[in-house]
Amino acid sequence: MADTTYREAIREAIREAMRRDERVFLMGEDVGPYGGAFGVSLGLLEEFGPERIRDTPLSESAFVGAGIGAALGGMRPIVEVMTVNFSLLALDQIINNAATLLHMSGGQFAVPLVIRMTTGAGRQLAAQHSHSLEGWYAHIPGLRILAPATVADARGMLWPALRCPDPVLIFEYGGLYNASGELDGGAAVDIDTAAVRRPGSDVTIIGYGGTLSTSLTAADRLADDGIDAEVVDLRTLRPLDDATLLDSVRRTHRAVIVDEGWRSGSLSAEISARITEQAFYDLDAPVARVCSAEVPIPYARHMEQAALPQPAGVVAAVRAALGRSDG
Amino acid sequence: MTTADLAAAAPTDRAEHHYELLRQMLRIRRFEERCVQLYSATKIRGFLHLYIGEEAVAAGAMAALTPADAIVSTYREHGHALARGIAMHSVMAEMYGKATGCSRGRGGSMHLFDAATRFYGGNAIVGGGLPLAVGLALADQMADRPVVTACFFGDGAVAEGEFHECLNLAALWHLPVLFCCENNLYAMGTRIDRAHAVTNLAARAAAYGLSAVDVDGMDVLAVETQTRAAAEFVRAGHGPYFLEFRTYRYRAHSMYDPDRYREKAEIAQWQQHDPIDALVRRMRGDAELDDDALARLDAEIAAEIDAAVQAAEEAPLEPIEDLTRFVYAESRSHDG
Ligand SMILES: Cc1ncc(C[n+]2csc(CCOP(=O)(O)OP(=O)(O)O)c2C)c(N)n1
């Protein structure tokens, strides 16, 4: 087992997919000689050439839409959009075309496309580079939404996503690219289920992407206090794996959801609703949520950090759910 | 000064005018050189996009605009902000994320805003400022104000759909927009000929029915003259105008960019045409500048930067309790 970074894991996944299936190609802004805005595709041009590692102009709507068309035409495109904020320029293509074509055509035209993009804050990039809009995409029927939080998922989610006949959006958490972890070969992982990352019995903390580590850190701190938290990593934001979530909550009787998206009308709201709809009588406390403050993410570090979910906020929410007030 | 005034100006006035252009370019360059140091010292964080090499565009274009005109800019906007007259200390404080910054610490380097100088922001979505500029100009046209909106953007933005939609709209409605394209040949690591099938950007603007010219963006006097003529045209109600400034950035795209996509020789070649050196040479040749005057100018600018840094260091942070301020207006009645 070797230590690999999240960035390298994604690169290896792309490399493997391109070797295994010649219909696979990567396109996006500066994915070629530059190596991608976050260095993910560095070195791939040398191996696969400019036809398959294809730089695009700054034309998000055109090249994301072209990815949809190429998928219809039998290719297996991986489209890289630098960040989720920029994907808004391609929203029409993603929502009005990629997500609808199969249904509108009465099942005739599937869109086997993968779109990768960066999400998340924490790097002082201010409002137009820091938003977590994956929960918003998870609102859309027809899209599959993945959020790798570990090196193994970063490595293993791409191949099954490419094999899937539906459009799959993969949200890479920007703060994780340099994170490293152990990689056991390059095994594909399933892209349908949530995972219990830390077993526990007192409370279920639910996170994904960047908030998995926030949740695990909080769980460690709670352990020092004698509170045994289970941590569930959603992994797939749409369709949600209700079974894993509910199984956990039925055992722990409490749930705290940690989401870097905003609270109102959010993924965390959806999860909370599902828990109360399906496990209301198993709950010993109201479902709690720790989300980003409802503000465009500010630049200054102290304000940005105050806007984001922090382990301390998760610890406080868990203690409140357990009726253990601080003080 | 109008184009005619400028041509008729007395030599001393002309010398003073050149000195002011030089001063603005030097302020921008030295300010950004200090920003690089402050970035290494982690005083400035996030993305930092430097304008070094392109100073003639901001200095020349701003000199041709009036205080009533509006400016829309990009994430590479320190030069535009300083030349427009936003106080250096408030720009520096913004880079520090301090409460005294021109965006109260919420914007940082990429999002400088200043209502007093009608500076409608650094926009970090490529092409994102163009529709705003069209709308600002629409408001001026509807209110019958003789005002120009100058919108800055790069060669990369020309590939975005918003660019094409905006040029057509501005031309269709004869809006008073001055489109200022800073063609520095690269959009991040992508050279213009790898992103555009037709690299003559002025020609493409002309295809939408705009008056369009390309300008030597390394020559501050050419920038000023052409901008002045274009602004007069726009102000007179003849519709939008497109200026393609041919320029070059010496530094990497941002502090994150390892700059692997171009030859050092190419950078050196452009540095031969450095806009500051060129103006200094010209002013010396015309006996408009001597060593003493240049030394005084350098010292004055260094002092201005030192003062801005010190003020930013000492400035308070915005209180955390104010985190969610300005998400909505604080008064429901906008007209007061
Ligand atoms: C819509 C959008 N896509 C991509 C980016 C990432 N990005 C930021 S600047 C830039 C290059 C822009 O080049 P250009 O317009 O030529 O301006 P320059 O940086 O050269 O001044 C890119 C790709 C972005 N900010 N917004």
Ligand SMILES: [Mg+2]
């Ligand atoms: Mg450019």
